Amino acid sequence: MLAPLDWIEEYIEFKPDIDDFSHRMTMIGQKVEGYRRESDEIINVFVGKILNLDNHPNADRLLYGKVDVGNKELQFVTGAKNTAVGDLVPVAVDGALLHGGIKIKSGELRGVASECMLCSAKELGFSKSDYPDAAEDGIMILPDTAVPGTDIADFLKLNVPVFEFEITPNRPDCNSILGLSREASVAFNCNFVQEKPKAPVGTGNIKDILSVEKPSENCLRYSASAIKNVKIKPSPEWMRARLRRSGIRPINNIVDITNYVMLEYGQPMHAFDLRHVEGQKIIVRQAVKGEKITTLDGVERILDETDMVIADMVNPSAVAGIMGGETSGVYDDTDTVIFESAVFKPESVRVTSKKLGLRTDSSMRFEKGVDSKTTVEALCRAMELVEMLGAGEAVDGIIDINTDDYTSPAIELDVKRINKILGTSLTEEFMIMTLLKLGFSVDNNKFVTPPSYRRDVKVLEDLSEEVARVYGYDNIPYSLMEGVALAKTGDLDIFRRGLKQLATGLGLYEAMTMSFMGTQTLDNLNAAADSKLRNAVRISNPLGEETAFMKTTLLGTLMESLSKNFASRQKSVALFELNKIYLPLDNDPLAHEPEMFSVAAYGDFDFFKLKGIVEAVMDYANINDVDYLPVSDNPTFHPGRTAKVVYKGEVLGIFGELHPDVPGNFQIKSRCFVAEISVEKLFALRGPDPAFDPLPRFPAVTRDLALVVDKEVPSADIIKTIEKNGRGLLEKISLFDVYQSKELGDDTKSMAYNLIFRSSDRTLTDKEVDGVIAEILQALNKENIRLRG
Incomplete structure (x- = not known):
């Protein structure tokens, strides 16, 4: 929100320093994004008085003359026809900077020197709406009160700092000058001064010229007042300037009053021409499907039942909370105006605004929330401004329909608890004074009630935040937390971490996949119809059939990851994952969630590389004497290149090459190798850390044996015999x-x-070793295994 500082200063008894104001407002919670002055882009422009004016000797359409800028006279050349001797005008001297970054320097036009430039309103950054009396295409003529030599920024009051605030969604009350002024008064510990407006006593009665019906539940409060004998004209310069600095284009006195009150109170308003209210009745209702309205921006909008409208007896006159209809505006010949001040449900305005693609200053405020208790006060302020500007005569009375049943909560002030939350030792007196400054009320029983515009304050923690931001977050003392011990890393966590480090060191890349799967994943793995993998926990609200079950194996999602890598033309990929699977339990709604360590690879990979990884995992767990037994009945795996890992009769996992059909099911045109090992069993059966083993004292003797065996004989059987x-x-x-x-x-x-x-006690001789080799070969021969010749 843009807020001119001079407007805020009207409501606080203090004149703050600009930088101090920025800092304190930010620290109290109203972040200042920055500030600017209109004079920042208008430099070296002064009031000048035209002394003489003659036709240019070399150009029919140009004039030249001299202008008094206070301390000297300068010659100028101009093509403007609206100037005369004695006029007071803005003069840009050599080196001046104008709106839009235009730089001025002295020069020569058609043989006549020009030491300065006379400026139009546009060149100073103003539009016709900002200065209605200024010529559209000519030089800006200043009033007689201007003094030659005065900086134009001082004369037009362009040095007012305008602050840009970032208003958080929980503080819609600060989308107003009054809200920001309240915060400033607390930040600077000074009085907030606001005289409540009183509606002028008028003639007649509004109920004689207007009735209101409010059937829509999306309207919480609807208030209306009327003005007759309206005189449409431009607003005074001070009001136009404030609107301009706040980012709103001045239009005419009536429309400007509604915008001025919106900025001041945060209460959006609308003005209707009574002539266009059919039946002199306003109905706040939901739109009919297909109903059309042309809004003030000239666009036809098609509405439906979710949209709320302000209508008369025949047609909709406005899209409630967003924009008025084309026929609802105020015209030069308008005689009677209805001021509307209402509060609509935020969600209703938000839905319509998003659907229509129409976001306005009003809709933004309604979406964030407007205090329903300000509608009548805003009307009174508007009527007060009408009287002040001589824009019309008040009609007596206000129509007010209020169905908002919100009641501010009463929160018990627990000083001890607040100090514990904040880490402070503030007194009860300080807390009460702080809350009173913020507009809260505190009763004798120490119950705090937030004002109606602070609906974000609901519990004690919210009160703590209010106390903290006023006390100052930077004033809260630093202190070490007491009684906090660092959590000890468990043995299982250490085991997991080490297993991941091992896998990474073996050249595998870690994958992290979702915990869901679909039946298609199991089909792609060739899982049998009666496979235990198909006994899965079904999700009650799945995103889709492909994620309808909790996964019973990590291999499916790992293969899907391999598939994506293969599609990206990765020649060789080896992945691992350490994660949970989910197995249903009988008579228990919760699943068993064992952790598995799984590997999946293709490319520069084979069975023996995979076996080496499995052996490294067994060594990491200090599990020795592992059996690797062949598996030929698992349809997921190759019947001749698969083994299960067995230790003391317990199956720890399975590894091998996938069945030739499976990679194709995942669109992989390469042999794939996978392993899945139970981390739960690995951890439970892990052996003790190896004791210190001294370096051998005697040398080793090495022999190689090449054996001819039946191709069905597993290597594990041969090793056992040896x-x-x-x-x-x-x-x-x-x-x-x-x-x-x-x-x-x-x-x-x-x-x-x-x-x-x-040997641990002697150096072995070749004769001893040859004897052992002979015994080994003799034992192998009994199993039909012979030494290759």
Whole structure:
């Protein structure tokens, strides 16, 4: 909101410094975005008196002459025809700055020197509505009271600071000069001075010329008054200036009065020409579907039942709270005017304003909320201004229909609680004085009642905020919080964090997917009709069928993430996710929510890379002696390239290559590898942290074995046989190659292992190691596994 400082100063007993005013108003909660003066863009322009005027010797349409600017005489050249000797005019001297950033410098026109320029109202930034007596195209003629040499900014009072406030939605009362003045009086600890207006005693009775009917529940209060013998003319300069500085274009005295009261009180008003009120009756009602009205901006609007209108006995005259109709305006020959001052429900005005694409100063105020107790007072102020400007004669009486049943809450003043909230030790006396300054009332029982225009204050915490902003947030002492201990990070949180760090270190990228899935996701995973994955918790209000269930596996949404990466032409992607799945429980409305660690990858990836990741996860959990058993009956996975992770008979998870049909279901043209491991079981079965193991004292002996085996024999069985026959000297075994060829046969394959032997008490000899190797090969031969030649 734009607010001229001189207008605010009318209501406070103080003349504030501009910068101090900006700071204090911001600190009390009314943020000042900035301020400006009209004189900021008009520099080195002075009042001048034309001394002589002659025809230009070299141009038929130009004049030249001299002008007195106080301390010197300057020659000018002009094409304006409305000037005469003795006229007082604005004169821009060399180096002057005019509206729009125009710079003036002395020069020569058709051979005659011009040391200055005579200015029009437009060149000073004014329109015809700002100065109705100024010529449209000629030089601005100043009144006889102007003194040559006076700065034009001083003479036209253009040095008034105009502040721009950012009004928060909870403070609609500050969309007014009175509201901001109340705040300023508190900020500067001075008196707020407002004389309540009284409607002039008129003649006749308004009820003889107008009746009002209010069937719409969206109108909380409707008040109206009347003026007769109206004299339409421009408003006085002081009113036009205030409207202009506040961002409103002056029109005529009656319309300007309604806008002036709106700015002053925050109460939108409208003026109707009684001649155009059919049946001399105003009806506040909802529109009929398809009803049309042409608003004051000349646009035809089509309304429906959600829109509220101010109508007469025949047609709508205004869109309630937004804009009047074309026929409802005030004309030069208007004789009787009806002033409307009403309050409409914010939500009703907001819906209509948005639908029509029509936002006005009135609709903005109604949308944020207008105090219903100001309607009559605003009418009285308007009638007072009518009498002051000689714009007409009052008709006695005011029509007032009030259905607003709002009652301000009574809030108990708990001084101890407020001090605890704020961290202060303020006295009860200070709090009461503060609230009284803000317009609150406090009874003998220490119950505080907010004024009607402060409907945002409802509970004790709201009172605390009021006390704090007046006391000053920067005055609240800093203090350390007492009794606050840092929360200890739990073992499970540490385990999760370490697992994520491990996955990242292994080259995987973390994914975070939604907790929802649809049946199509399970179909894409080839989940069987009786699969446990299909026993899912259904959401009561899903966004759609694709998110109708809580997910029972992380693999579906991870595959959807892979699909998006594949569609973006990413050649190789490996993702992991650590998140919950949701499994329904019998006789329990709440689901079991175990956490799973899942991996999904395509591109530069294979089964053994995936197995290495799973083994790294087992090592992280200090789980040894894990069995990797083949799985061939899961339709999601490849029947020959899948294993389940088993430890002490407990299945921890599953990993392998997806069934060849599954990637295509997700529009991925590449082999995909996935794993899903229970974090819950990993954490429960994790082993102790390894104890210190000294560096070995004796060297190791390494051997490689290439074995020919049946292609259906799993590597885990071979490793078990080798470990069993290692005489306690086998320190480590690892598979490093798998080979198949026609020479080996279609039913066999070659598997190469690296074996590391070491003794803790001696250096092993080749003879000892060869003996162990012989025993291992003998045991393998019994299982039809032979050394490759």
